[in-house]
Amino acid sequence: MVAAVGGERAWRLAPAFLGLGLAVLALGPALGWGFVLRYDLLFVPDPPLLPDTGGFPRAVPSDFVVALLSRVVPAEVVQKAFLVGIFVLAASGAAALVPPERRLARLVAAAFYAWNIYLAQRLMLGQWALLLGVAGLPWAVRATALPWPRLALALLPAAIGGFQAMLVSALTLLPIAALRSGTRVAPAEGGSRGASVLGVAGGAVTSPRGVFAVVGVLGVFSLPWLVPALASGAVTDPAGVDAFAARADGPFGVLGSLLSLGGIWTAEAGLPGQGEWWAATVRLLIVVVGVFGYARLRVGGDRPGWWRGLAVAAGAGFCVAGFGALAPGPLKWLIGLWPGFGPLRDGQVYLAPLVLLTAVGLGSVLRSGIPAVVGVLAPVLVLPTFAVGAFGRLAAVEYPREWREVQRIVNADPAPGALLSLPWGAHRAFAWNGGRVVLDPATKLFDRRVIWDDTLLVGLPDGGRLRVRGEDPLNRRAGDLLGRPDFAARLDVRYVLTVGTENRFPSGLTGWTTVFEGPDLVLLRR
Template sequence: MRAKRGETAGRFASVASVAPVAPAVLGLLLGLLALGPALGPGFVLRYDMVFVPDPPLTLPGEGFPRSVPSDLVVALLAQAVPAQVVQKAVLLGVFVLAASGAAALVPSDRLGPRLAAAAFYAWNTYLAQRLLLGQWALLLGVAALPWAVRAVVLGGRLRLVAALLPAAAGGFQAMLLSALTVLATAVTAPAGAVTRLRRTAEAGVVLGALSLPWLVPALLSGASTDPAGVTAFAARADGPFGTVGSLLSLGGVWNAHAVVPGQQGWWSASVRLVLAGVAVWGFVRLRGGPAGPGPAVATGMGSAVAGTSPAATAGVGPAVTGGPAPAVAGPGLAAVAGMGPAVAARAGLAVAAGAGLAVALAGAFAPGVLGGLIAWWPGFGPFRDGQLYLAPFALLQAVGLAGAVAGWHSRAVAAVAVAVPVLVLPTFALGAFGRLAAVDYPGEWRRVQAIVNADPAPGALLSLPWGAHRAFAWNGGRVVLDPATKMFARPVVWNDALVVGLPGGGRLRLAAESPRAARAEAALRAGPDLRARALAGLGIRYVLEQSNENKFYDGVVVFQGRELRLLRLSGSE
């Protein structure tokens, strides 16, 4: 009998030793599967995802600071390792951070429900579509969102700062998402009135401090936001159940090229919608307490399970799923015995998810309201892409799916729940079937970069053709933001106006946000004899254009390649 007990205790101890790292390992495996060819030699270049070799350490230029401080963080990391390695580490880190964070929120000491949450949060339509838009900086904040929620519940300023660092590195979109969810959690988590007020104030101070790198440049930029962007970036139907059905199943992105192949089919859309319903139902069940068989109280960056866990019953001590011995830290969690982080944060998650869904629906069905707010104050501009704010709803569904799985007490059900997110969205694998792939820059890009960066004379660089995006043959024809905006150790003037296709046909042009871009556009309309002089008067020293443009004659050709032509304007000497 003692031998049998020893074997049982050994099995539980083995499970307990694997549990802390299993969600992270699952996230890594899902990342490897999703990225596929994107992990090969070279850079992944798609829409907003622009990494360049030897990125310079530069301050933000004019216009809204969308790449602050993410570009600087990448440039700093690239001082130690090649930039392409930084990109692959960041992309894989999104999956690992998302999976482990979702699992850490689950109020159960059983591994199955935690892995179900990890798989769902690291493999869903929202994450896939945002990755196909190249919004890696946003996804840093999305991945760290469960850790931020958990930090608020547990309490402690340093814990919250650490949890928000990925979002802080990502910049304004990541921090706005985090602020929505963190503040909602702080206001609603169980605690006395004084504790709740103190926790909310601390969260606000931390969020404000970590937002300063992008907030200060934004306030000083003088950038404007076109209210028409609400219509351009409104959520759209990407399946048979309309815009509402798409949003409920975490889709509805505005860009048709960010839709995962095959996700529009009836089978995939139906299963994802049913899965969303099950997840919401499971989240509602969290009101009754933790889903696991024993009370779960989390500490540190993992979770420690105390009480009646199987391992403790077997005499081998509490089943540890990360962190030291079980304890309640600080004023967090309201010291409610038996309440896991997700249970304590359920009201905040519900509020944040509801608010995010409301913003997405407002953009789709009441664009005039958001457009009016943006016209009144450009600071409301970040709300024009409403589908972006579904991230808290995705986290709610991940935790809810774990709750539903825990109610079955079945390993088979847990295994199915882990596999279902991949099975209903299989074409997210292998770089969304080739939509994400690694390529290298042609040598002439590096030569132009070296020439411009070696010149100590001041002056900006103007990038042509006069449009924000490019589709290079060497990048497989994939659309990408002009890489010139990231390559040079001097200001780059480019056309940040966007042209967006509308669902019923036609195209909508949004006005440029950068005042300097608007002045450069006016100079480009001048006659051939005046154009170069007008641009030089704006402080532009170089013009980089594709070889087939040949618009400038009043300048010195510094470099001529098959694709690129670099000129130094004569009036800039």
């Protein structure tokens, strides 16, 4: 009896342990001491609780949560916890949408949802906050039929992730709530245990209050970023539609890449060998099998209560993903009309419901025996270069001491005024970080306002580069004023931080005092 209970508990925890194993395999050297710094994956030591920021609040409230946790444990540990948590949360959540008696099928869904090209490409771009919400998505799907406190708990990862994570959650949950409300969701008498867990047809009709609960929780959890976004005065460059449109990353064109859950807009997010015909073909076949399995999904003879809504969300997400590539004109017009349509530029983000649908569908087809074992192993075998830190693309490094010294000097100064970060560009590539490109660390390091160039230069398939103007009005104004002798007074600049060995003392900064000079950093004060 005790052995049976222990065995049942082991199977129940198996998806989480599988997610943990996949996290160790994927992150590899990134789990060493230090920070993983790559594009948007920017963590800093001792981050300020309430930095003075402007523009669109992309890192709200994720930066605040990181800073709060960093008061308890080192920021290096906080970053590792979030990265590992993405894999564990994704694997266990996908498994939770499969009936518990289908033990191997749960592992199939867990393995695919925690190891796929969508997750890999987004992690290579450093979008950990988005992935945190995507990882929690299956738990939120499951909670749409539960009381609102359970739904709020399930949506907490997306709430921490911020605007992109919440928009993906809204795209997924609203159709589920709307289409579930008029279907029978409680299991009929004698229904299976799996039916009870998943809430399939067979009982009382759901109240429309379920829809209001989903809308209410989504709305409240969006306030931390929505309110500052509406008050920020941020602008969106319609050129971003072309820059962030989905692109072909395999032999099957843009639509084929999206159908295989890839198609991200930058080659820098790619993995070695992902474009090989055999790998792209197998990825596409896996999705086809997953969609087929989802179409045939039954639990206790009925469909889960979320079945129809998730299918609609996956279809809508796929359409949004292809919008920028296939119909950029209307999207540019919408963004020009209102910057709030800007999040639709990076449409590939909204493939997340299709990723989840595929994972659940694979668990429906590959239920037991050898097919299920193959299903557990297939995601890693098809995308092997995601392992070991994506073959070295992810690794942990320590900030040189000069960064901590500059942070200490600036944060200890009570005098008002912003810090200007030079050279004028959004990203840095440091030798101590292995030459990996990362967002300027100065943007998250100081208590005071940091003025920086949030313009993005995006490479195009023809070898050209597309310039997408920044969203922060103050940063835009600073770019226009740089080089003028009165720029510091007009921008209320107290410090200038220059990075690199060239142009360490920019022209036009006469009368400034050098308060720190290190191998890579120079800090000037007015």
